[in-house]
Amino acid sequence: MRKPDIFKVPIGPQHPALKEPESFSVSLSGEKILGVDIRIGYNHRGIEKACEERTYVQDVYLIERICGICSHTHATCFVQAVEEIAGLEVPKRGLYLRTLIAELERIHSHLLWLGVAGHEIGFDTLLMYTWRDREIVMDVLADLTGGRVNYGMNTIGGVRHNITPEQAQKVLTAMDKLEEQTKYYIELALGEATLAARLSGVGVLSHEDCVKLGAVGPTARASNVDRDTRRDDPYAAYGDVSFSVITDDHNDVFGRTVVRVKELMESYSIIRQLLKNLPEGPIAVKAPRKIPIGEAVSRYEAPRGEDVHYVKANGTEKPERVKVRAPTLANVQAVKKMLENRYLADLPIIIAAIDPCFSCTDRMINIREVASKNSRIMEWETLRQKGIEHYRKQGIDFSKVKITQSF
C-alpha cells in the first residue's frame, strides 16, 4: 500500500479566518492535521525599544497601543510596575476606578470573542448579536474615559478621569441590560444542541498538557486549571471584591466558551460591588518625573490570561528596559497541541478559541538573510547598539545616558 502523502497548506499571513497576520504551515494527511509550524512576528513593531527612548508618562500612552483590545491591561500593568519602583501609594478611589475600567474592558473583550467565535463556526447571527450588545459597553467606556478603545485612563500614580454619580448610574443601567443579554448567551452556549455539537471535543487540551505548556487565562481555566491572578495575587481593588474563578472540565473549545460567558456574569457582579463601595477622595497622587533606580515585575489578569510586565528604572526619566509577556505568547504554544490529529476545518475555531492577540505577542523577530538563507537572532546587546544608532541618526543620542549604579 502506498504511504499517504503529506500535504503542506500555508495559512496566513492574510487569511479570512485570521484577524491578524500570523502564519501557520499545516502538514496534512487527507483532512487530518499531522503537525503545525507556527510563525509569528508580522506585528512586531519594536515598542519595547521605543519605550526606552520616551519618558515614563509618554510610555503609558505608547504601551496602551501595544494592543487595542487589552489597552487598559498593558497600561495598568506598566504603571503598577513603575508605581512599585517609585513607591507611590495610589489612592483607593483611583484603584477602584482602574478596576472598574479593567472589568468593563473584560466585558467588551469577551463579547467580542463570542462574536468572533460565532463567525468562525459559520454562526454569523451570533456575531451580529454580540457586537450589537458590545456597543452598550463601548458607550459606557466612551462616556467614562472619552475613548472607545484607547481609554487613556491610567497615569503613573492613579487615574485621570473621575466618575460622577450620574455616570455611575449609567454604568449600572448598562450592566442590567447586558446581564439580561448574557443570560441568553449562557442559555445558548449551554443549551443549544448545534453549538455544543460543533464545539465539543474540538481543540482538546488536557489538564496535564495545559499545565506543562503553561497556558493561561480562560484557555487554562477551561482545562480545569484553577488559576486567576485577580485572586491569587490581588492588584488594584480586587482584594476588596468577592468573585468566583470560573473553571470548567470540558478541556475543549466548548469549555472555553462556557468559561468566558460565565466570567461575564462575574464581571457584572464585580462592577456592581465596586460602584457600591466606591470610596471618596483623590484619584491620583503626583508622580516624580524621574523614577529612582530599581526594577519591578507586575502581573495582571487580562481578558486573555496573565499579562506580565517587567520594568527596570535607572534613575532617569526614561526606563532602562521594559519587557512585556503577553498572554497569547503563553497560549500559542498550546495551539500546536490542540491542533494535532484534528481536521483542517476546525483550525479557525481552535486558533480563535485562545483569543489570540498577536500584536501583544510579537516581541522579537528572527532575521533571515534571503541570499544565504542563514537566520540569526539578535542578542540584546546588538539590538541595543542598533537601537542607539538608529535613534542617533534621528538626532537623539541615548548612549550618553550612563547607568552609574549596577543592581
Next chain:
Amino acid sequence: MGLTKKIVTWARIKSPWIIHFNTGACNACDIEIIAALTPRYDLERFGVLLKGTPRHADILVCSGPVTRQIEDRLIRIYEQMAEPKFVIAVGSCACSGGVCAGCYNVKGGINSTIPVSAYIPGCPASPKAIIDGAVKLLTSLKG
C-alpha cells in the same frame, strides 16, 4: 462619459467589496472596522461587503504601520487585487506611522509601500469616521 462607463461606475459605487488587512496594527483599528460592519453602524447599507480574498475585493482596507516583515506580503496582496483598486488607510499609524513612527521595525505609513486613495485618521479611527471616509471615497468615484 459614455453610457457603458456610466453604468460601470454606477455599479462600482453600489457594491464596493473590501478586504481588510492588518499590516502591524494593534487591533484597535481592526475592531473598529469590524464594529463599522456590525448592526450599530452597518456599513453594509452602502453595499460594502467584507471578502476573504484580495482577488474578490475592490478596496484594500489597511490598518497599522507597515512592519518590515509584512512589507512584501502587503505588496503581494495589493498586486493580487484586480483593477481598478483602491486603498484606504485606517488610523493614525496607517496614515503616517503614528506612535510607531521611528520604531526600528516600522517602515512608516501605508503610503511608504503602496499608493493610498483615502486616509482616515484617529487612534483608533472611530466607526463613524470609517463610514465617513468610505462614503467620501465612493463619492469621489462619481467623478
